[in-house]
Amino acid sequence: MPMASGGGSAGAPGGPVFTLGTGPSGSSSRTVSALARPVLHHLDPEFLALYAGAVELLHRALGGELAPVVLQGEAVLGLEAAVAALTRERDVVLCLVSGDFARGLGDWARPRAREVVELDVPDGQVIDPERVRHALRERPEISLVLAVHCETVAGTVNPMGAIGEVVAEAGATLLVDAIASFAGMPVDPAGWRAGVVVAGSEKCLGGPPGLSLLYVSQQAWERIEANPAAPRGSFLSLLDWRDAHLPDRAFPFAPSVSDVYALHACLEQYLEEGEAAAWERHRRVARAARAGARALGLSLWPREETTCADTVTVLRLPPGIDGELLLRQARSELGVLLTGGQGSLAGQVVRIGHMGPSAFPLAPVLALAALGRGLRAQGFPAQLGAAVEAALEAL
Numbered sequence: 303m304p305m306a307s308g309g310g311s312a313g314a315p316g317g318p319v320f321t322l323g324t325g326p327s328g329s330s331s332r333t334v335s336a337l338a339r340p341v342l343h344h345l346d347p348e349f350l351a352l353y354a355g356a357v358e359l360l361h362r363a364l365g366g367e368l369a370p371v372v373l374q375g376e377a378v379l380g381l382e383a384a385v386a387a388l389t390r391e392r393d394v395v396l397c398l399v400s401g402d403f404a405r406g407l408g409d410w411a412r413p414r415a416r417e418v419v420e421l422d423v424p425d426g427q428v429i430d431p432e433r434v435r436h437a438l439r440e441r442p443e444i445s446l447v448l449a450v451h452c453e454t455v456a457g458t459v460n461p462m463g464a465i466g467e468v469v470a471e472a473g474a475t476l477l478v479d480a481i482a483s484f485a486g487m488p489v490d491p492a493g494w495r496a497g498v499v500v501a502g503s504e505k506c507l508g509g510p511p512g513l514s515l516l517y518v519s520q521q522a523w524e525r526i527e528a529n530p531a532a533p534r535g536s537f538l539s540l541l542d543w544r545d546a547h548l549p550d551r552a553f554p555f556a557p558s559v560s561d562v563y564a565l566h567a568c569l570e571q572y573l574e575e576g577e578a579a580a581w582e583r584h585r586r587v588a589r590a591a592r593a594g595a596r597a598l599g600l601s602l603w604p605r606e607e608t609t610c611a612d613t614v615t616v617l618r619l620p621p622g623i624d625g626e627l628l629l630r631q632a633r634s635e636l637g638v639l640l641t642g643g644q645g646s647l648a649g650q651v652v653r654i655g656h657m658g659p660s661a662f663p664l665a666p667v668l669a670l671a672a673l674g675r676g677l678r679a680q681g682f683p684a685q686l687g688a689a690v691e692a693a694l695e696a697l
């Protein structure tokens with residue numbers, strides 16, 4: 303059982319904990335073994351080879367012509383670094399606000415750019431490429447577009463292929479946060495014609511939080527190199543880490559050695575399973591979570607089922623239900639870790655993550671059983687039996 307670990311507090315001390323939240327998503331024993339390896343010096347030839355190997359595996363997973371970049375900090379570092387690298391003082395930036403993560407991208411751009419224009423997406427909906435086209439026509443000086451692929455806060459997935467097409471036609475650069483989708487759903491930076499796509503290790507790859515994984519296109523590198531405001535000699539610098547995997551280059555500073563071991567192991571497992579097989583696994587589990595949640599008596603936050611993410615299911619809390627209490631009891635009494643609403647959705651929704659190791663067939667059943675029990679305790683007539691039947695049927 304990949305996510306079971308000694309955590310205590312759920313009945314028997316040290317009993318299993320089922321981590322079914324929005325990431326970190328648990329780790330396989332193979333990943334944990336990789337983390338437990340002795341910490342080599344970062345200039346040790348064995349580590350240098352492993353680092354280069356990890357970048358090569360990541361390159362296969364992210365695609366594109368150029369080698370990707372690994373930054374030594376949890377995925378948010380990658381987002382901030384990418385915004386800092388791409389934003390020029392004269393830029394008008396378009397931020398596609400499909401949720402709080404997207405709004406955050408705009409917040410990083412604002413002090414660095416001339417202006418940030420926000421395109422708001424109504425609650426539970428996804429970005430409409432035609433609205434993006436319209437926004438770009440209205441402000442032809444927009445040169446950078448910020449977007450999130452899977453908006454974890456809302457459980458939605460934006461149509462990046464169509465958005466990328468519109469952005470490319472307007473001659474702007476596209477930055478995409480694919481942290482919650484990479485390795486759980488198709489992420490195609492080159493196909494999206496994206497400049498930069500940021501992924502992380504702690505969601506669908508099943509690693510610890512600690513590394514940022516970045517696809518950067520040739521065009522984006524040219525923009526970054528020519529941008530005097532792009533960080534250099536900084537923890538945020540993409541340029542400093544660009545060639546760190548090459549044999550004749552030095553690391554700007556010591557990389558997170560253990561996290562790199564884990565990344566290597568996670569990527570091996572992802573590619574051994576096969577990307578298509580991993581995506582299909584997420585798709586089935588998400589389908590089961592949605593069917594079960596409906597049968598339980600809950601409704602989905604996303605307006606349309608076709609826009610639901612395969613990696614996280616966001617459910618509206620019925621009126622009068624205390625979401626915090628629900629989650630606290632699920633964790634302390636049943637050992638099931640779920641996630642509540644974030645930002646503007648705090649108190650309104652509950653989120654079931656099915657990412658990487660936590661996207662296993664019975665995960666939705668466990669999550670729904672824990673939810674249903676807590677909802678009943680608060681007086682909501684949750685249909686537990688029907689939920690289990692529906693989830694199993696949908697698998």
Ligand SMILES: *Cc1c(COP(=O)(O)O)cnc(C)c1O
Nearest residue numbers: 377378403452453454479481482
């Ligand atoms: C998880 C996630 C991040 C990283 O955020 P943390 O709170 O540091 O985990 C960024 N963007 C998206 C869409 C995410 O799901």
